[in-house]
Amino acid sequence: MTGGVDLRAYQETRRALVDAALDRALPSEDAPPPTIHRAMRYSVLAPGKRLRPILVLAGAEAVGGRAEAVLDTACAFELIHAYSLIHDDLPAMDDDDYRRGRLTNHKVFGEAVAILAGDALLTLAFRLVADNAARLGDGDVVARAVVEVAEAAGTQGMVGGQVVDIESEGKTISPDQLDYIHLHKTAALIRAALRAGALLGGGSPAQVEAIGRAGRALGLAFQIVDDILDVEGSLEELGKTAGSDVRKGKVTYPSLHGLAASRARARGLVDDAKRALDPLGAAAEPIRALADFVLERRS
């Protein structure tokens, strides 16, 4: 099903677009007050897969929209992802000193600036979405785009998942509770990235809905693979201490279901995602290829 796309070339061209747009969207390091802008750029412009912004572009392209037209919304998802990592890494939360081999934001800039940098990234994200959507649609479309992001990032999405995750540390939780955490903490934003792209790309309600279903499955698969990599990974491969979930007393898919069942579940979810994309035909090939990438990635 994914034969039509050179995934590496697709990812490279889209990542270059996103990286250039991120550089433009973020205030420069010497814009006053410089400290906060340095802190924002430090985390956002760290090397990364840019999975969420590329999914925004792929969502738009899957419904016949142009990647370039939704770049600012793509950036917004990367800013929200970065803000969530900065806050998650704080001593009061996961207390991580390193992320992918680099010092975490608060280790470089201090906790106060790290908290504020996260706040500022979230704030800037909404500005980017609203401005971008206003170039493409009417008031209803702008509001729907902002609501899409706000729901995915708020207590019915990412923040909700993070709260339950923190409250579950060191406790026994059920498979349903683990699904809740993963669906909210990780899958909600990935789903919203695809949906926002499809919405702003001019997709029909049925297309946005189909892409959203694919995004939910893809997002859950992504987190299960993350859990697997945390068990399997080494310091070299992941750039963070392997097994950090175990160290923190976090229940993961492998710890609850075993590695083999976790791999099978991730594969099944990627199949679900592809099936959900059937109505979109060839235009959704990049999303299908990205789904395979999520399953097969090693970091």
Next chain:
Amino acid sequence: MTGGVDLRAYQETRRALVDAALDRALPSEDAPPPTIHRAMRYSVLAPGKRLRPILVLAGAEAVGGRAEAVLDTACAFELIHAYSLIHDDLPAMDDDDYRRGRLTNHKVFGEAVAILAGDALLTLAFRLVADNAARLGDGDVVARAVVEVAEAAGTQGMVGGQVVDIESEGKTISPDQLDYIHLHKTAALIRAALRAGALLGGGSPAQVEAIGRAGRALGLAFQIVDDILDVEGSLEELGKTAGSDVRKGKVTYPSLHGLAASRARARGLVDDAKRALDPLGAAAEPIRALADFVLERRS
């Protein structure tokens, strides 16, 4: 100039509208995950003046709009104000245990939940603004409303002021630097509250501009009075330790300019604010009365 308005009655009716709208806008305490919603409600629904939301309503009414039509945007400003206080009170920032006689959010819910509650309030605020604006205007109006809020709350506004404030603690700063902190940390959001109300109330660009000038002066006056009250206040009156600015090594208007000059500056700014409102005639009476209130308040 402020003869036409019974300020107490105006504030009471508008505060009742805002309090009811806040209760509706916030997820209920038993909505999952309950902890985060309890934390959000704890801080937002604490007794307060509701100055920022009332300014949104007054901004709309000053250009002939209806208070009820901009209530969700009014709530958004209170959520942003509450989020900023929750994050400011954290140990990594101002490290306050009490605010207005109540335990601060992190003392009740822990630091992790307090950080996330702030994040969630900021997120919900943008949703409220976008939805509200879409009921009143086209894509351009929705984007302008979101941008207004994002600029006031971001690194060119509140967060920017907070960063410089933190970096200035214990240092000698110039009058210009202190103005920068106060204008960004406090006045930006107050200005934006009035501007957003005027924008969504259907005000002309000239009206929004005039109201914004008034908001800037009013916001700066508000912070100067805050500084004065911090020096003069007692634990009973303010509900926090009097002189906490001094204790934290913060430069304030009174410490830099003396109490008499600070009072004169605040009074001059309130006069400036009223002058800026001249073109709006009688419809701006509530804003003028609120400006007097800002000057004369004792807490």
